[in-house]
Amino acid sequence: MAEQDWKTNRRVFAAVSLPTFLWVLLFFIVPMAIVWLYSFGENRGLTEIAISGTLDNYKRATEWLYLSIFGKSFAVAALVTLICLIVGFPVAMAITFASEKWRPWLLLGIMLPFWTNLLIRTYALMMLLGTQGFANKGLGVLWEGASWMRTLVGLQPLATWEPVELLFNNFAVVFGLVYVHLPFMVLPLYAALDRLDRSLIEASLDLGAGHFRTIMRIVVPLAAPGIIAGVMITLIPALGAYLTPDLMGGTDSQMIANVIERQFKKANDWPFGAALSFLLIYAMFILIAMQSLRRRAPEVQ
Amino acid sequence: MAVLARTPRAPLEYSRTLWMRLWVGAVMVFLYAPLVVLMIFSFNDSKRNVVWRGFTTKYYEKALDNNQLVEALVNSLTIAALATVVSLVLGAVAAVMLWRFRFPFKSAVDGTISLPIIVPEICLGVAFLMFFAAIDWPNDLVWPFNLGAITIAHITFCFPFVTMVVRSRLASFNREQEEAAKDLGASEWQVFRDVLIPHMKPALVAGALLSFTLSLDDFVITYFTSGPDTITFPVKVYSMVRFSVTPEVNAASTLLIILTVVLTFIALKAQGVKAIAETH
Numbered sequence: 001m002a003e004q005d006w007k008t009n010r011r012v013f014a015a016v017s018l019p020t021f022l023w024v025l026l027f028f029i030v031p032m033a034i035v036w037l038y039s040f041g042e043n044r045g046l047t048e049i050a051i052s053g054t055l056d057n058y059k060r061a062t063e064w065l066y067l068s069i070f071g072k073s074f075a076v077a078a079l080v081t082l083i084c085l086i087v088g089f090p091v092a093m094a095i096t097f098a099s100e101k102w103r104p105w106l107l108l109g110i111m112l113p114f115w116t117n118l119l120i121r122t123y124a125l126m127m128l129l130g131t132q133g134f135a136n137k138g139l140g141v142l143w144e145g146a147s148w149m150r151t152l153v154g155l156q157p158l159a160t161w162e163p164v165e166l167l168f169n170n171f172a173v174v175f176g177l178v179y180v181h182l183p184f185m186v187l188p189l190y191a192a193l194d195r196l197d198r199s200l201i202e203a204s205l206d207l208g209a210g211h212f213r214t215i216m217r218i219v220v221p222l223a224a225p226g227i228i229a230g231v232m233i234t235l236i237p238a239l240g241a242y243l244t245p246d247l248m249g250g251t252d253s254q255m256i257a258n259v260i261e262r263q264f265k266k267a268n269d270w271p272f273g274a275a276l277s278f279l280l281i282y283a284m285f286i287l288i289a290m291q292s293l294r295r296r297a298p299e300v301q
Numbered sequence: 302m303a304v305l306a307r308t309p310r311a312p313l314e315y316s317r318t319l320w321m322r323l324w325v326g327a328v329m330v331f332l333y334a335p336l337v338v339l340m341i342f343s344f345n346d347s348k349r350n351v352v353w354r355g356f357t358t359k360y361y362e363k364a365l366d367n368n369q370l371v372e373a374l375v376n377s378l379t380i381a382a383l384a385t386v387v388s389l390v391l392g393a394v395a396a397v398m399l400w401r402f403r404f405p406f407k408s409a410v411d412g413t414i415s416l417p418i419i420v421p422e423i424c425l426g427v428a429f430l431m432f433f434a435a436i437d438w439p440n441d442l443v444w445p446f447n448l449g450a451i452t453i454a455h456i457t458f459c460f461p462f463v464t465m466v467v468r469s470r471l472a473s474f475n476r477e478q479e480e481a482a483k484d485l486g487a488s489e490w491q492v493f494r495d496v497l498i499p500h501m502k503p504a505l506v507a508g509a510l511l512s513f514t515l516s517l518d519d520f521v522i523t524y525f526t527s528g529p530d531t532i533t534f535p536v537k538v539y540s541m542v543r544f545s546v547t548p549e550v551n552a553a554s555t556l557l558i559i560l561t562v563v564l565t566f567i568a569l570k571a572q573g574v575k576a577i578a579e580t581h
Contacts, residue, residue, distance in 0.1 A: 240421025
């Protein structure tokens with residue numbers, strides 16, 4: 001039986017559709033519409049905002065300062081996505097081809113951090129990366145080991161270890177975002193790889209292709225939809241990330257979400273913040289549109 | 302290790318190659334080491350987090366004595382519970398609507414329902430800040446009504462996830478069951494209650510778990526929606542991390558991590574690992 005036309009059973013349709021429609025309208029569309037309207041407004045006095053239809057907020061957003069922050073956010077998000085893909089792909093492969101006994105536990109291992117509170121995970125990472133943290137201590141031990149090796153072969157020992165600043169810079173932001181978003185990448189990759197027809201891989205191996213070549217020429221093209229899904233699922237939240245750059249970044253590692261937050265919590269320039277928010281949303285839409293175009297392309301051929 | 306394997310490795314057993322195992326092991330260490338260190342150091346008898354100075358539980362006592370922290374945790378759990386219940390109902394009903402009916406502008410409605418998943422958190426937070434300011438939402442209600450604004454915001458971004466999960470479950474529903482029930486004289490409501498809901502149950506459990514964790518996890522949207530007097534656990538931890546790092550944060554975080562693990566295992570008991578995995 002196919003889908004029912006709504007007119008054949010209006011009473012049931014009303015019962016299931018009204019709560020959803022009302023909620024989405026009242027608590028999603030109306031708030032978004034308010035942001036959209038305010039983005040064409042200007043501050044009059046301290047608390048009053050007049051929606052005057054001005055485009056000044058958007059004009060201001062094209063200033064070099066804001067454009068560069070947009071560009072930087074894209075670059076950081078793209079880099080994070082790429083690292084997640086490189087790190088996550090072998091993990092997804094390993095889960096796919098793991099034995100029945102192990103697969104659920106590996107999956108759980110990837111998912112448990114995903115369920116854990118984001119703030120706690122960020123905080124845990126900060127503890128580890130601080131100048132007094134274990135990452136620095138580990139590097140210090142390696143350094144001293146290297147120094148000792150040099151004295152063994154008769155060279156001058158290295159200078160004493162100075163803790164490196166692993167926190168509050170761009171490195172920390174990328175590292176933190178990779179840490180947070182890795183499960184987002186692995187799960188869709190696994191879902192795609194799991195659906196793969198294994199006989200194709202076996203055929204490729206039988207016909208003499210190496211493992212690496214099989215992965216690049218057979219597995220990757222077949223899993224492309226999953227790879228694209230993983231990229232989008234990682235790229236979109238990374239682009240709008242607020243917490244990681246705020247807590248782990250330095251003064252120069254602000255991303256677009258931090259600029260938006262400042263307009264509301266500190267600068268008190270709501271219309272400009274609203275305009276920036278909508279620019280970010282438009283950017284998401286463009287990304288998603290690009291994805292659906294790519295998905296449609298093979299069907300045309 | 303592959304070296305020690307008793308049976309030879311089949312070509313497709315990639316997970317039995319040594320470098321794959323090392324890679325997965327390294328990723329697991331990367332994912333878990335920070336959390337494990339955080340949990341271990343919550344028992345450390347030292348103000349600064351770096352050197353082990355002996356076992357103590359005093360930071361747990363301190364965290365549980367910190368009224369603001371406890372209040373924040375209770376608020377967070379209350380919001381998560383309320384948001385989960387409403388999201389489940391809304392999400393399931395929306396899923397049934399999209400699954401069962403054909404109606405004008407269906408794809409637009411479908412897209413709008415899943416939009417809160419895609420819209421960046423910060424934009425949603427800003428939208429709720431402006432919305433509640435524009436309608437003059439009262440700030441001074443008594444508990445638990447002062448949590449209303451946050452709960453509404455959480456429901457908006459939680460229920461699309463429930464819809465997604467329930468819908469994919471409904472796809473495997475055999476509509477003949479519904480017809481059989483109707484032929485045997487069941488009313489629409491009885492069909493829904495006795496045929497459809499039992500079929501949706503695994504998805505409902507997964508959806509409930511998903512919205513509970515999402516709500517408990519959310520910082521950004523809550524940060525924008527909460528009034529001056531309503532504080533949730535992530536917002537409280539944020540201000541503690543921001544201004545002074547104390548082992549109390551470790552202790553409180555450890556409690557929440559344990560709660561997460563327990564919840565996950567309850568879900569596993571209910572469904573099995575594979576079913577949970579498939580919801581993502």
